[in-house]
Amino acid sequence: MxxxxxxxxxxxxxxxxxxxxxxxGIESRVPFLDHPIVEFAATAPSNIKFxxxxxxxxxxxxxxxxxxxxxxxxxxxxxxxxxxxxxxxxEVRDFVMDIMxxxxxxxxxxxxxxxVASNLESEPQFGRKIWGLLSLEIWxxxxxxxxxxxxxxxxxxxxxxxxxxxxxx
Numbered sequence: 729m730x731x732x733x734x735x736x737x738x739x740x741x742x743x744x745x746x747x748x749x750x751x752x753g754i755e756s757r758v759p760f761l762d763h764p765i766v767e768f769a770a771t772a773p774s775n776i777k778f779x780x781x782x783x784x785x786x787x788x789x790x791x792x793x794x795x796x797x798x799x800x801x802x803x804x805x806x807x808x809x810x811x812x813x814x815x816x817x818x819e820v821r822d823f824v825m826d827i828m829x830x831x832x833x834x835x836x837x838x839x840x841x842x843x844v845a846s847n848l849e850s851e852p853q854f855g856r857k858i859w860g861l862l863s864l865e866i867w868x869x870x871x872x873x874x875x876x877x878x879x880x881x882x883x884x885x886x887x888x889x890x891x892x893x894x895x896x897x
Contacts, residue, residue, distance in 0.1 A: 730769075730770065730774075734770075742758070742761075745758065769786075772786060788800055809854045811853065812854075812856070812859050813851045813852065813853055813854070813855060813858065813859075816848060816851075816859075816862075817848060817849060821848075824845075824848065824858075825845060825848075827862060827865055827866060827869070828841050828844055828845040828848075828861075828862065828865060829842075829845055830869070832868070832869060832873050833865050833868075833869070836865075836868065839861060839864065839865070841865060844858060844861045844862075844865075
């Protein structure tokens with residue numbers, strides 16, 4: 729999992745970090761990505777890095793005499809959350825409901841969008857279920873529901889129709 733994060737998630741996070749810091753004229757550093765530290769962390773056994781479900785166990789143990797307990801034992805870190813659900817219940821509610829309550833949205837085979845729309849108010853503040861289902865529905869409407877349009881785009885012009893009929897015979 730660490731390898732997966734290192735190859736997929738980390739480059740995206742570093743790109744965001746770089747762009748945001750540059751946009752504000754800040755020279756930023758990422759000291760935990762120093763080559764020897766990365767090599768050490770990659771070779772440390774997972775039962776030392778993550779013990780009893782405790783993330784950053786090795787780092788916390790190393791810093792326990794340096795950091796105050798209020799920082800060392802924080803459990804409310806969340807990365808970079810965005811209040812999507814607050815927006816979906818307020819500023820962009822009409823947009824979300826317009827997408828999720830179309831006839832085609834209600835006719836989906838694998839997702840009950842009536843249920844999704846009715847649960848808009850009960851989604852936790854930083855939950856991502858409705859966001860994922862909204863993204864899926866937008867994709868369905870943009871691509872799946874327009875299948876005939878896209879098929880027409882790849883059909884050959886009528887001038888080649890007799891050639892195809894000869895090959896079919």
